[in-house]
Amino acid sequence: MLTTIDWSRPWLASVADANARLNMGADGIIGPLNEQAAAMGLRNDSGMALSFVPQASLPEGTAYEEFIGATAGVPTRENLHDFFNALVWLTFPLIKRQLNALQAAQIARDGVGKARGAARDGATLFDENSALLVVRD
Template sequence: MDTVDDTPASLSRHPLFEPIAPWLARFTAPGVPSHAALDALLAGTAAGARSGGGAPIRFVPPGDDPAGYEAQIFSSGEVPTRDGDWHDFFNALAWCAWPHTKSACNRLHLAELRVREGAGLPGRGPRRDALTQFDECGIVVVSADAEIPALLAAHEWEEAFWNRRAHLQRTTRFLVLGHGSWDQLRAPFVGLCAKAIYRVVEPAWLALPMAAALAETDAWLADHLAAALDTLSPRSLSPLPLLGIPGVTPDNEVVGYYRDTRQFRPRRNALGAAASGTSRA
């Protein structure tokens, strides 16, 4: 995918669009579907989608709600969605694919906002920043082998993506949630990263159909974010170079691809060790 594609259906064949592929495939005309089409899609795929405050979700043109984006969604269920905008289109599809997680993020935003206001703290704070980053460019890496997430979290890119390539493909799934990442994947660029949360599962999980695997992961992720809120910050989310995932681009079919430090950077502590002349264990 070297150029921007203007037809949603054509994106359905790309592996990182898998969570929303069945719905992308429905839209065969160029451009972004209308608000009415998105509301109908949500009603047919996640009719129970609710805001963090329990209001039914629907997609509306942006207005001037003084309460702010998350507060508007929380209280009314209205998700501001710009007409003809791909970024907002993918956000609507994220509500279809990840309704429990999107609701949890909205609820956690409002809870944290109220905590900070009550404490007289300025700004958004690291928890809300992390929630926004994950909402925009989050990915859940689900693996039946605990070593794969450990290697990726340690930035051992060549070992995970190349040396263990076949094993990674058998044991690991990459489920994008971030609507910003989907938008960027229409015209990917060197260095394109997501923010990853890693999960280890039993091998039987891998046999689930995609719809079942997605629904199960959605429920798990909503609970995980709520439980992890106290320690959530942008630094707690692990960067993952999306173009390193096997099958995402033909460029990564050679080992040398993973030695380009523009996108496959070592961890900061490894960089510090190299600079000081020490070696890594």
């Protein structure tokens, strides 16, 4: 899966350093991601140590963002979508933490419901679809 990624592409530059720090082996992505998260001292908004956990850890009926807010476990599948999500956690941890805190607070206030609501929709659109121009001074 990861061998097909061309890290020389300029649009991957912002997450390439996070990828380079991973000690990837044949056992999947979760272990190396957790090594980096621990080394960086990543935490959720409640101050709990962030970890990447198998998707199966997410109980049925529990919202993804609610779970991260309550447990600091980021449900992660062995696919490119979740791999790049994890790289964003490792590259922009404060943004990801704030987005999760906003989502978790909205869920705590309003429940999951059939629709996310404006704040959760906005956070999801930013998280899943935004492009940031990252430059170095």
